Amino acid sequence: MRFPDTDRPTRALAAASLAALLAGCATHAPAPAPAPEPRPVVQPTDNGLPAGAARALGQRFPNLHPVAHSAGHLQVDDADDLAVVLAPPGQSSDAIVAVLVTGAGGEYRFATASKPVAPGCDTCTTTVDIARKLLSVHVMRPSDPEFERVTWQFGYTDDALRLVGVTAAQPPGDDPIAHGYAISTNLMSGTKVDTLDPTQDPSRRRELKSVVPLRRAIAFEAFDFTPQALAPELRRQPASAFEPQEGLPASAQILLRKAFPGATVQGRSAGPLRPDGPRDLVVVLDPPGGGDSDTTLALLLAQPDGSLKLGATSGAVTRDCHGCDVQVQIAHHALVVQTTSVDGAGTHIVGWQFMAGPKDKSGALRLLGVRTVLSSRSGSDSHRYVNTANLATGDKLDVVEDVVHGRRKRAERASKLPVRPPIPFAGFAFDIGKLDAETRRDFTP
Numbered sequence: 001m002r003f004p005d006t007d008r009p010t011r012a013l014a015a016a017s018l019a020a021l022l023a024g025c026a027t028h029a030p031a032p033a034p035a036p037e038p039r040p041v042v043q044p045t046d047n048g049l050p051a052g053a054a055r056a057l058g059q060r061f062p063n064l065h066p067v068a069h070s071a072g073h074l075q076v077d078d079a080d081d082l083a084v085v086l087a088p089p090g091q092s093s094d095a096i097v098a099v100l101v102t103g104a105g106g107e108y109r110f111a112t113a114s115k116p117v118a119p120g121c122d123t124c125t126t127t128v129d130i131a132r133k134l135l136s137v138h139v140m141r142p143s144d145p146e147f148e149r150v151t152w153q154f155g156y157t158d159d160a161l162r163l164v165g166v167t168a169a170q171p172p173g174d175d176p177i178a179h180g181y182a183i184s185t186n187l188m189s190g191t192k193v194d195t196l197d198p199t200q201d202p203s204r205r206r207e208l209k210s211v212v213p214l215r216r217a218i219a220f221e222a223f224d225f226t227p228q229a230l231a232p233e234l235r236r237q238p239a240s241a242f243e244p245q246e247g248l249p250a251s252a253q254i255l256l257r258k259a260f261p262g263a264t265v266q267g268r269s270a271g272p273l274r275p276d277g278p279r280d281l282v283v284v285l286d287p288p289g290g291g292d293s294d295t296t297l298a299l300l301l302a303q304p305d306g307s308l309k310l311g312a313t314s315g316a317v318t319r320d321c322h323g324c325d326v327q328v329q330i331a332h333h334a335l336v337v338q339t340t341s342v343d344g345a346g347t348h349i350v351g352w353q354f355m356a357g358p359k360d361k362s363g364a365l366r367l368l369g370v371r372t373v374l375s376s377r378s379g380s381d382s383h384r385y386v387n388t389a390n391l392a393t394g395d396k397l398d399v400v401e402d403v404v405h406g407r408r409k410r411a412e413r414a415s416k417l418p419v420r421p422p423i424p425f426a427g428f429a430f431d432i433g434k435l436d437a438e439t440r441r442d443f444t445p
Contacts, residue, residue, distance in 0.1 A: 011177070046084070053100055060098070060110050067092050072130030075101065075156045081137050082108065083128040085117075093406065094119060095126045097137055099161065112161060113214040116245050117225040120380050121406030139225065139266045145375060145382050145403070147183075147227055147234070154220050157188075161220040164188050168227065168234050169198065184234040187251070188210060190214050190231065198240045206242035226380065237341070238325040251308045252281060254299050259310055260298065262288025264340065271330030274361050278302035281313075282328050282335055293327055295316045299339065299425075301363045311363050312426035320431060321350075338432070346376030346383075350432055354425045365425035368392050372432065372439045380406065389438035398443035411445035 015289050044067040049057070057066065064086035074081035080102050087095040098113040118124035118139050125140040133153040147168035155164045158430060169182040182198040185191070190213065195205040212232045212301040227234050248256070248265065256263065267284035273328065274280070281300040294317045299311030317339065318324050324339040335354040354365035371388040394417040401410045417437050432439050 001304065003304070010028065020371065035189075043237040049083075050108065051085065052106075053084070054098060056108045056110055057084060057098060058085065061086055061096075061113075063088065064096070065089055067095060067125050070129040071154060073131055074099070074135055074161075076129050079153070081111075083130055085126050085128055091122075092121045093124075096266060097126070097128055097135075099135070104154050112221050114220060115222070115224060119226070120381075123406045123408075134164070136426060137225070142231055142408075144227070144380075145384065146236075146378070150227060152225065154225070157217065160217070163220070163223055166230055166233055166382070171199070172197075179239060183234055185212060187215060187218075187233065194237045194242075196239060198302075208237055208242055210237075210345075227378075230362050239327050246285070248281075249308070252283075255300060255308060256283065256298070256312050258284070259313075260285055264288070266295070267326060267328055267334075269328045269330045271314070272335075273299070273301075273330060273333055273365065274356055274363050275358060276335065277361065277363075280363065282330060298326065299363060299365075314425060315427050315429035319429065320433070321348075333369075336426070337383055346374055349373035349375075352429075352430065367423040368429065370433065370435055372433075372441075374441070385441055385443075387439060387441060387443075389417060389435070391420050391423070391438065396438060398441070400406045400443060402443050406419070412444075413443045413445075 009209045037179065046068055049066055049069055054066070055260070057064075057352075057421050058141070065088075067085040067087050069084040071080055071082050073079070074083075082100040082102075084098045085095050086098055088095065093119075094116050096114050096116055099111045100108045101111045103109050114137070117126045117137060118141060121141060121144075123142050125199065126278040127138045129138070133155060137152045137154070139150045140148065140151065142277065147170050149170075150168045151166065152163060153165040153167075154161050155166070156162075165184070165186050165188070167184045172180045175215045180197050180199055182195040184195075185195045186432050192210045192212050194208045194210070196208075197204045223229065227273075238263055248268070256265065263285040264287075265283050266286050267367060268281060270279050270281050272279055283298050283300065285296050287294070294316030295315060299313070301311040303309055318404075319325055321339050321341050322342045327338045329336045329338075329341075337352045339350050342348070351370070352367060353369040353371075355368050356363060356365050359365060369388065369390050369392075371386065373384065373386050375382065375384040377383070382403045384399075386399045387396065388399070390397045394414045396417050397412060398414045398415070399410065401408065405407075
């Protein structure tokens, strides 16, 4: 998302920096009425099935039509197996997957069938393939806020088709610090690999390996095809868990030990904050020994000779957000701070963006924008309220996005707020209550 400054050069920088932080901060015309929801695209009937397979399925599932299929060796090497996606007439959602095997005479015989895949999701697409003795069921979930692509893998163990693995992926979204995310979990060994930015610049790619408890075997026909069915296997790690473990530069460690004795560095980001400046550093500091004090941020400003100088220190970041995950990122001369917490109401995300003036070489940052997100879900349905405010221009945008039965409904409202006097980063208390007008959720479409 974009947080332009009042000066044209800064607007250009902020536009490049935060396209993912405040889209549409410029003056908005009144939002038009939402366009009618398009009808789901109905996949054509799969007419490529062998005649014997079509007959077997017609007898077993007379009220379903084939949508897609895949053939291969699933159980043994000398017999062809067939996986077929079947859906109710006139639609491709609420599909099931049927597995057929070939008999001694080459005829097809029904073996097993799944429960409905992605039940209630009108926009979901299900495909299958058989390779390397694995049946993969691929689900595209375009309206899911967690994972848009999920693949469930099944293999024969003890003469039964069982779940052996799952992978899931989500491209970068519009959160203040946007990341692509992928997970791959082997249910036979419990090994789990989380990947941050799986398709981005390799220099940004981060992997985190862990182990989840083994489950009892889950039969193909008994599995509920929803991401929530495997919560531990598909649980995301906070982005801070992927931070490189290498130490800070020696000069930075000396400065921090002297200024913040006993504090622990929990996160960091490096990059130029000042116009035409060298790479600066921001660090997330927890109090010594995990005491009662709050997390703070400190700037270390790079000097022309390569040394570092202690810059401004923020106020408490987590005073009103105990247990929050705190992330920082310096990109395109902007510092973005994001806090994430979860409670009974859902997931709360707050993003703050700071920038120096276009001619300020001292690194005196000021608050330019704030963005809040509240997202919740119930089963396959979800609700998301996002508002963003540009403190330099007074532009505010409220967005409400609901997903009900797989259908996305989005509405937005643009408004104008009085421009506040500059709010410096130095000593800034991350208190959302003091920016009530900018963060108020008062839009009900």
